[in-house]
Amino acid sequence: MKKIFGNKKSIAVFVLPAFIIYSVFVLFPIGYNIYVSLLRTDLMSPGRFIGLKNYENLLKDKVFVKALGNNVLMVIGSLIAHLPLALLFGNILFQKVKGSHFFQTVFFLPSVICGVAVGMTWTFIYNSEFGLLNKILSAIGRGDLQSAWLADKNTALLCIVFVVMWQFVGYHMVIQLAAMKNISPSYYEAAEIDGAGKWKQFTSITLPLIKPILKVDAVLIITGALKYYDLVAVMTGGGPNHASELMSTYMFYQGFRTLKYGYSAAIGVVLLLLCICSVALSNFVFGKEQADY
């Protein structure tokens, strides 16, 4: 038995193909990216080593700082929609509602649709000429509020944040609902006998028991909001005048439009660090907890 399951050669056959692909296309590029971020290079001619100069320039770059701020706004918007709002929907569906499975399936649907298609759909909805939003405003007699939503630097980003909120509420709701379903019904039975109301049950049973999952979900929400790309790329391209630029779109612009690869790599490193930090921070804030009951 030992001979079969401990055979070095067959272990290598099982593990090495994936491990080599993973090393060449994930692990090595991450290390190489850190190195490139210390260069001034267009990738054609040999790069020049400039130390941390790219990072210094990032801090002085108004557009990058704007993009960072926009990402923070994206994080806040996502947290509002994907924690309290998703929890509300999840909790309603948790209370034995008719058609619960149907609602879950429908709410989840937008998160499996291609981001480009979602972005284009909402571009039509926000369109200033035939867009539904303006039509609704004029139908309710507030035609004065009509606007070219995505072309206005004050509203472009907010419109995109709204789409992100819309697209992923169902996704996070399903995560939270799965956690609620893991809670033993005996807690609720005991609470009923003690005469605790639904709200009391929610705050003293559901919420504390799904806290570990909420922690993981919060990390997903934050890292997700740092990584959004498709919607902005399609709806505004980061415009007007960088008003809706995110770090991801700015990285693409610097790397593959103006060919400043070193600078672009530095933005990639910043994104990597922010993702790692948000994981570490949530472990620090919520404490390390086991996710089982």
Add this chain to the structure above:
Amino acid sequence: MMKKSVKENILTAVKYIVLIGFAALCLFPMVWLFLSSFKSNTELFENPWGLPAAMQFDNYIQAIVEGKIFLYFGNSVIIAFTTVVVAVILSSMVSYAITRMDWKLSRMTLNIFLLGMMIPVYAMIVPLFTMFSKTGLLNTHAAVILPQIAVSFPMAIFILTGFMGSIPRELEEAAVIDGCSIYQIFFKVIVPISKSSLVTVAVVNFINVWNDLLLPQIFLTDSSKMTLPVGLTEFQGQYATNYVVEIAAVIITIIPSIIVYIWLHRNIMEGMVAGAVKG
């Protein structure tokens, strides 16, 4: 007693209003898009809400004939199909070795793979671009397929090790006694009982690859190689004012995802939330 039931009825009504309202908000954009895809541009402007005057497929024909949407569709199919098949086979093999075979580094190997879950793809694209341009892979489907396979491993291995760790030992022992080699055990015993997890990994991977814009946008520059999401962004420029053709192209892009979702939504929901719920 009577009073309480009135209060409860109101509460139930509010619940359903909230649920139905949000369900409508989820479905409405897609229904509207579908209806609009049969309209002419003038109709779209004059009557954005109503049903199309006639079921005319001109927009689809234009998207397919002039817009080369089937070319993009074919590229998407090639890339998604190859990625999913290779990723599922390789990740199931690694997961098997990690959970069922005896070797010292198995725990560490698992951790190295799982670490990938928090790495954003932005931390790799510049070096990947250099690597592909130096090896001549730039502007080939392999330039998208290889990194897609690599980034799919963490989630796939996470789901599969979770499942394979729970398979009872007896099955393999019986197979060994029957004289099976390790490869026969894997393909004839483990793969068939892991089918449901393998389907989950495959569909989640399919959705991710099918929908991805960033990698094909960077690594495929020739329009004959592009996938649907990149093709759609091309449409935006090309048919800037011909909205109804763009709408038809969007419908063609999302239909496969919706069909797969209707068919396998349990697996998709389970797979996409697995990282959070079990992590």
